[in-house]
Amino acid sequence: xxxPAAPHPARRASRGRRASRSRRASRGRRRTAGLxxxxxxPVLVLTGCVPGLLDGITGAESSTPTGEEVPxxxxxxxxxxxxxxxxxxxxxxxxxxxxxxxxxxxxxSDIELALVRHPATExxxxxxxxxxxxxxxxxxxxxxxxxxxxxxxxxxxxYDVIGWDPRGVGRSSAVTCYTDPxxxxxxxxxxxxxxxxxxxxxxxxxxxxxxFAEACAENSGPLLEFVDxxxxxxxxxxxxxxxxxxxxxxxxxxxxxxxxxxxxxxFPDRTGRxxxxxxxxxxxxxxxxxxxxxxxxxxxxxTYITECAAARTCPFPTDTAAALGIxxxxxxQLDDEPIPAADGRQFTGSTLDIAIATALYDEGSWPFxxxxxxxxxxxxxxxxxxxxxxxxxxxxxxxxxxxxxxxxAINCLDYPVERDPATIVEQNAAIAEAAPVTTDPSPLGDVxxxxxxxxxxxxLEPVSAEGAPPILVVGTTGDPATPYExxxxxxxxxxSGVLLTYDGEGHIAYDEGDPCINDLVDAFLLEGAVxxxxxxxxx
Numbered sequence: 001x002x003x004p005a006a007p008h009p010a011r012r013a014s015r016g017r018r019a020s021r022s023r024r025a026s027r028g029r030r031r032t033a034g035l036x037x038x039x040x041x042p043v044l045v046l047t048g049c050v051p052g053l054l055d056g057i058t059g060a061e062s063s064t065p066t067g068e069e070v071p072x073x074x075x076x077x078x079x080x081x082x083x084x085x086x087x088x089x090x091x092x093x094x095x096x097x098x099x100x101x102x103x104x105x106x107x108x109s110d111i112e113l114a115l116v117r118h119p120a121t122e123x124x125x126x127x128x129x130x131x132x133x134x135x136x137x138x139x140x141x142x143x144x145x146x147x148x149x150x151x152x153x154x155x156x157x158x159y160d161v162i163g164w165d166p167r168g169v170g171r172s173s174a175v176t177c178y179t180d181p182x183x184x185x186x187x188x189x190x191x192x193x194x195x196x197x198x199x200x201x202x203x204x205x206x207x208x209x210x211x212f213a214e215a216c217a218e219n220s221g222p223l224l225e226f227v228d229x230x231x232x233x234x235x236x237x238x239x240x241x242x243x244x245x246x247x248x249x250x251x252x253x254x255x256x257x258x259x260x261x262x263x264x265x266x267f268p269d270r271t272g273r274x275x276x277x278x279x280x281x282x283x284x285x286x287x288x289x290x291x292x293x294x295x296x297x298x299x300x301x302x303t304y305i306t307e308c309a310a311a312r313t314c315p316f317p318t319d320t321a322a323a324l325g326i327x328x329x330x331x332x333q334l335d336d337e338p339i340p341a342a343d344g345r346q347f348t349g350s351t352l353d354i355a356i357a358t359a360l361y362d363e364g365s366w367p368f369x370x371x372x373x374x375x376x377x378x379x380x381x382x383x384x385x386x387x388x389x390x391x392x393x394x395x396x397x398x399x400x401x402x403x404x405x406x407x408x409a410i411n412c413l414d415y416p417v418e419r420d421p422a423t424i425v426e427q428n429a430a431i432a433e434a435a436p437v438t439t440d441p442s443p444l445g446d447v448x449x450x451x452x453x454x455x456x457x458x459x460l461e462p463v464s465a466e467g468a469p470p471i472l473v474v475g476t477t478g479d480p481a482t483p484y485e486x487x488x489x490x491x492x493x494x495x496s497g498v499l500l501t502y503d504g505e506g507h508i509a510y511d512e513g514d515p516c517i518n519d520l521v522d523a524f525l526l527e528g529a530v531x532x533x534x535x536x537x538x539x
Contacts, residue, residue, distance in 0.1 A: 114171035128159035133254030136406035138170040139163035168227030177216040228413040247272030264465035277474040281486040294435035296480035347381035355387035478505035504539020
């Protein structure tokens with residue numbers, strides 16, 4: 001599913017969610033699925049005895065855990081031996097076992113974690129764990145299928161590059177909500193029958209949220225309570241140990257920076273070289289995330305329109321304010337008269353919002369916006385649906401991963417949800433004032449997490465990681481998804497944080513291919529070379 005005239009939309013994911021015109025607020029940019037994964041597995045302590053005899057025949061390799069001292073109740077997990085087996089494209093795959101509940105390990109309820117690695121092309125100095133973001137994005141797929149996009153050839157030469165699906169995601173023990181694509185279509189694209197703002201409309205939205213939450217609880221089982229980021233951090237420490245690394249070397253993008261920062265806070269003495277690109281701020285509330293992202297995406301849209309005006313094929317007038325007015329009118333028109341797809345789905349203002357945000361993640365995807373806006377003038381929404389479907393992971397009527405379901409499940413545990421109606425009104429007014437063109441927040445707030453079966457107990461506290469070695473935090477000035485100020489804040493919270501700035505557009509600096517950024521990041525990971533403070537690379 002692609003358009004030859006323009007590159008694919010950016011695949012990187014971000015933490016948080018925007019205040020959308022949707023029937024339910026969109027909580028971020030990643031994709032969704034209809035895969036039903038195994039949720040709980042028996043306790044399994046892997047040994048290297050029999051696999052070791054077969055390794056020469058099958059091409060499999062066994063890991064050598066560090067053997068570090070750990071509490072007795074988690075020793076079986078830390079002593080397990082991974083069996084790396086060939087799984088195509090030069091990659092090796094393995095499965096690890098972790099406690100479902102790290103506070104009660106060994107009670108018979110465990111989960112599986114799917115890993116993939118590309119062995120170093122030269123002599124390895126250790127492992128480099130990579131997480132692409134989300135929450136809900138598959139680190140397994142990212143590294144298996146796109147390792148050359150994930151890291152440079154220089155990093156591949158000296159590191160075994162490892163990706164994994166965090167708990168709740170993809171090939172690991174996964175969150176599952178709806179198993180029928182038609183149900184997901186209704187949840188994602190459905191249009192309320194009642195008039196907006198009426199009691200019937202409120203009832204309809206609430207019923208939809210309750211139904212989704214109940215489906216997640218029924219189809220995910222006990223796992224749903226334990227997909228929080230702090231549990232993933234403890235999983236990552238387990239993986240570090242059983243692959244045989246004394247300290248963690250890690251490259252986290254977007255939400256992956258949250259995992260890395262919290263790891264350094266929890267295990268500063270086991271922290272090695274960490275790069276956090278497209279950083280989140282662990283102290284931000286759900287409202288602050290929405291506000292910052294709403295401002296960021298509207299600013300990115302304005303930049304797109306301004307630069308588009310120089311192109312002969314731009315669908316907008318040269319006056320930026322007039323062009324933004326056209327976009328605002330388009331939202332209202334689509335809400336009043338949606339454009340139908342052949343399968344019956346409706347392209348509404350909500351769908352437009354998702355489509356715009358998807359293309360704004362990367363400057364290379366801006367041609368999709370021009371194509372979409374040109375088509376919409378003629379009542380055609382093909383490119384708009386292409387972008388929205390990409391966002392949700394929908395291909396040929398099926399949902400190919402569970403990223404949306406995992407995204408919601410993880411965020412509902414990671415962020416305390418606001419329920420006070422008066423506070424929601426105040427917050428919505430602030431969001432609408434800050435980003436008047438692209439936001440029209442739901443008066444109900446985050447109705448899905450309000451009806452989630454498990455409450456968040458997240459503290460949203462700053463991280464300092466006292467005693468950790470230097471941690472490189474990378475921020476992009478024009479990043480709409482993880483605003484630059486978050487990178488500044490995180491680098492200041494970390495006792496050993498070092499800020500590296502990319503003065504440019506888009507979400508994530510490293511994948512822009514800028515030599516200044518990439519050379520500094522590579523030198524840090526390969527040699528421990530720390531960039532000078534306040535280094536800025538011009539895009």
